[in-house]
Each structure stands twice: as C-alpha cells, then as structure tokens.
Amino acid sequence: MSRTIKIGNKIVGENHPAYLIAEMSANHLQDYDRAKKIIFEAKNAGADAIKLQSYRPDTITIDCYGDNFMATKGSIWEGKNLYQLYQSAYMPWEWHEGLFEYAHDIGIEIFSSPFDLSAVDLLESLNVSAYKIASYEILDIPLIKKCARTGKPIILSTGIATLTDVERAIDVCKAEGNKNIAVLKCVSQYPTQYCNLNLRTIPHMADTFDCVVGLSDHSMGDAVDVAAVSLGANIIEKHLTISRSDGGADSIFSMEPKEFSKMVTDVRNVEQALGKISYELTDVQKRSRKNARSLYVVEHVRKGEVFTPHNLKSIRPGGGIETWYYDEILGKKASIDITRGTAMKWEYVDK
Template sequence: MCSGAPIFVIAEAGVNHNGDIETAHRLVDTAAKVGADAVKFQTFTADRIATHSSPLADYQREGVGFEETMQEMLSELVLSPEAHRELKAHAEEAGVVFLSSPFDEDSADFLAELGVSAIKLGSGELTNTPLLRHVAAKGLPVILSTGMGTLEEVREAVRVFAGTRSQVALMHCTSSYPTPPQDANMRVIRTLMDRFALPVGYSDHTEGHVAAVAATALGVCILEKHLTLDRTMKGPDHRASADPDSFADYVEKVREAERCMGSGEKQPVMAEFAVMSASRKSIVAARDISKGSVLTSEMLTAKRPGTGISPAKMNEIIGRRASVDIPEDTLISESMIDTDA
C-alpha cells in the first residue's frame, strides 16, 4: 500500500461479529465479496481496556440498547486466540489481508506472533505512549488513526516511531459515529501530508461515499470503513457501519474516483482528438482574396473546423502574399500562400 498502488481499502469488521465466530467468518467473506483489500478486527481483553465501572459512550449505549459498563459490553465481544487464527487463515484463502487492532501490549504481542503484515492502532491509542513504544519495538508497519487528536499529539506519537524499523501511515479520522459532514474536516488530510511527509489515509465514519471521494481527490492511499452484515443488529458500531450493498457501492465509487484522477500531466487524452478537430478553429478567409494580395488581419478570421492552420499562428500568416485566389469562407492552407511576403 501507499507506493503508487490503488487505494488500499480496509473493511473494519471490528466487533460487528457480536462475539460470534460464525458471524466473523461471514464478515470475512463479505469483505472479499464487496471488493475490500483487507478485513480488520479488534484484539483485546475487556479488563485490559476499561475499568469495571467505565461507562459506555453515548453512541455505544444507543447501539447496544441497554445500560451496562464498557467492560461488560466488551467482554461479550472478545475473539479468542483460536478464532483469530481461523479468521486469518480464512481471510488469506478469501484473498483479503487480515488485520487487527490491539488495545494492549499482550494483544500486540499476540498479533505479531500471529504474523500480521501490519498493526493498526485506533484513535484511542494516539496518546497511549507505552503501547506505541511497545508496538514500535516490533518493527512492523503501523497504521495510526488520529481521531480526537491535536497536531501536537500526532507529532508526539510519530516521534515514538522515529529511528525504529516501523513504517508509519497516519489516518485522518473524526471519532464520531456516524460523523456528520460538517465534522469530517477533510482538509486535515493535506495538513498531515504537509507536516509529516508520511503516507496518509482516512478512517471514514461518515455515511455514504462523498467523504471517500473527497479523500481520494486529496491523495489518500488507505481508506477504512466499518462493515456490518446488518445495520439494525444490536451492538456498538452497527449503526455507523456500511452494510454489504453500501460497502460495495463505496468501493466502486472510490475506484471510479481514482480513475478520474488521471496522471496529472496536462495533455489531450485519446478521446479528445475527434472532438478537437470539430471544436477548435482554423484561419479562414473573411472575404474573397485575390492572388498576389498581402494578407491583413481584416482579410482573415477564425472558424471551425480545426483542421487547417491554427489561429495561434495568425501573426505568422499576416503579411504573407496569396499565391492563388482564395474565396471567402475558405480554410487557409500553406499551399495558398507564398513562403515570404
């Protein structure tokens, strides 16, 4: 990813398996079917993430539909080590990259032992310097989300990886589920690119595909979007996720936007040449011109089609002498005029 290749699209399955391994396997199959490049889960133990009394965020409470602590909710969403192994093997068989986000040092160790190709760190870990250092020491590529962060906090996080073997990609993100358009702040993508000279992606929590198209135009190399089998399922993230049809449309729009970007080199494309001859203009006789007449600006005009001498050369034609009679409305050609005045 991030080396001139197409945008790397991550289907964030997250905890949308609701703790059920069969649902997790269906998410792997769905990620492959809708055109994602990777499927990503989350690796944690509930008591390492939150205290026993830590409350749910409002969006999580709305998603689960009842009152419980964060630790209680998370304990129902844990994937076992064996489940991770099954899902990684399944993803590889399905042709998508298996990724997961660790939320503690032990989980990061497990993912490294599992052989993941990169570590994705969520926005909540941006200021978790001990975990950042632990991950940096592994030398794996790191995708770091920056939601809720300031530029200085991003800078401090990036410094942790300086001098290590870890290659870092930053993900712009707004940690609001779903994110309203006015909070997406897409220009931050360019800010991150300019300030850090690192690959930049976008972790997209908006609804629809408009933000992804904007991110594509801004030059991201990674896009991440939550995937669910059904947005009406109970759980913290389903309502801010794309269902299979929406995700497939999302990927299609991103790929279309990529095709629209082109090379950046300003020159006519093949499809324009047929239009060029019909739409551009040529130097034309504005009136009858007698043989031997010295051509003046009053004798000449510019009209379609563009198959004759370009009006850009008008000053080169003025002052030369007609070598034949030229009727009004005739395209001027080099054979009709003398080489010299």
C-alpha cells in the same frame, strides 16, 4: 521515516494505489459464521485487508457504574456502561486463529487493533502483518512500545489526538527502532459530521511527519473517502457490515457490501483520473483537436477580392489556418477564386 510501508505482500504509500481496509469491529454480532461472511464480503468488494479488534471486556475496562464508566451521553451507546458495551461488542479470542486462516485461504490480508499487551501476544502468535493503534489507544504508550518492538508496521489513528499526542506516539515507535509508521486522520464521532473532518489535514500530516498517511472514516457514504484519496491519502479504513438493519454497536455508520464495493470502484477511478502532471495531448485529444475552430471562407470570393469579416470567419471544424492569424489576413486580397466552405490556406492569400 518512509513514505511507504509494506503490509503482507503489498507496498502501501506514495505512488501506490490506496490501501483499502474493511474494519469488522463489532459487526460480527458475536456470531463466528457472520464474522467469516464479513471477511468474504470484504474480499469480494475489493478490500485489500480486513481488520479485527482484539480485546476482552476485562482487558479494556472494569464493570463499574460510576459516571466515568458510562458511555458518552448523546452517543449511540448512551445508557450502557463501558463494560456492557465491550461485552456485547468484543470478538472471542478463540476465533482469531480460525479467522486468520480463513482470510489467508481466500486471499485477503488480515490484521487487528490490540487493546492491551496480552492482545499483542495473541496477535504475534498468529504472525500478524501489521498493528493498528485505535484512536483511544494512541495515549497508551506501553501498548505502542510493545507493538513497535515487533518491527511490524504501526498504523496510528488520531481520532482524539492532539498534534503533540501524534508526535509522541511516532517518537515512541522511532525510539524502538520502528520507522514503519502510518498516521490516519480520524474523528472519534460516530457517525462523523462532514464539517468536522478537515480533510486538508491529510497532506499536511504527510509533510509534517514524512510518513504514510490516510483516513479512518466514520462518515456516511464514500464521498469523503474519494476526496481523501484525491488529497493524497494512502490508506482508507471503513467499517463493514452485512446489513445495517441487523444492528450492533457499529452498524449505524458501517457500509454494506455493495456500498463498500462502490467505494472501491470510485477510489480506483479517481486514482486513474489523478494520473500525473502533464500538458501533453492524449491521442483522443489530438483527434478532437481536429474539430476545433479554424479560418474558413464563408462566402464566395473572387480573385483579387479583399478578405473581410463578412467572407472570412473562425468556425468549426479545423483544417484551415489557425484562428490567431485572422487579423493578419483581413484586408489582404485573394490570390484565386475561392468557393464558400473552403478551409483557408496561406496559398489563397495574394502575396
């Protein structure tokens, strides 16, 4: 496997800037112009890519009111059956071509999560650059196989996956000759509580699967995303909307444009701060070092007088003998008269 993949014209992975994905999901509210605006805001905020979701209600579930087909109790969608939920959230397929063209025109990468085999056909017709396998689809082996066969990067979200599930999905991709794989730490809880995130899993995933790793995040704010990058996340995916107050299936845990832009800035700042392993002093540190403590004569000393803790001290600034010679000088005699406030030098010590 590889610790890098290529999405569009960008290398993603180890020793490269984190790849920041704005997830549109259902935040288009089935308004084409709003979908375009979200793409624009993603680009304006500094996202590397905008991601869509490609499904229709009848390709993801059936219209049924049995207990198994009702949204999870306690979730933000409680009371709806799955068909109703997806009917209110899906993106009309006829929008895809226009949105892909618009994204390319303004210079932001665009790809999608297919939720069935026909969605892969649609996305292939648009020459999609990568495939994101959503958390609940990581168990859909026929879907993963078809995506993997395209040879394009496969980004696996692990929101409901066990370690065995992740290994199976990766093995399926490899069996199809596709090693361009990324695995995202994820928790399918909306919004996700911080105590459930377990971000320390991210570097473990990188070592275990020897691949690009990242975070698909549904928590509030950007602290988690910045922390994930500091732990080695190569990809960050975050939901984006115009305004949470506009509503929608995913609005409550989505970022607004200014928040997304702040996340981008925070992540890029942290990437600079992480830097490299180094004990060398920067030019700034070298200049600052001149203000560190050194040995100074703090009382007038006559020639032949003994240096004592009373007349010789370690104080700021630098310029004198280093402080670690303090004990060596105490008890010795001055070779000349020395004025108070003089930086100590070896020539002032009577040999």
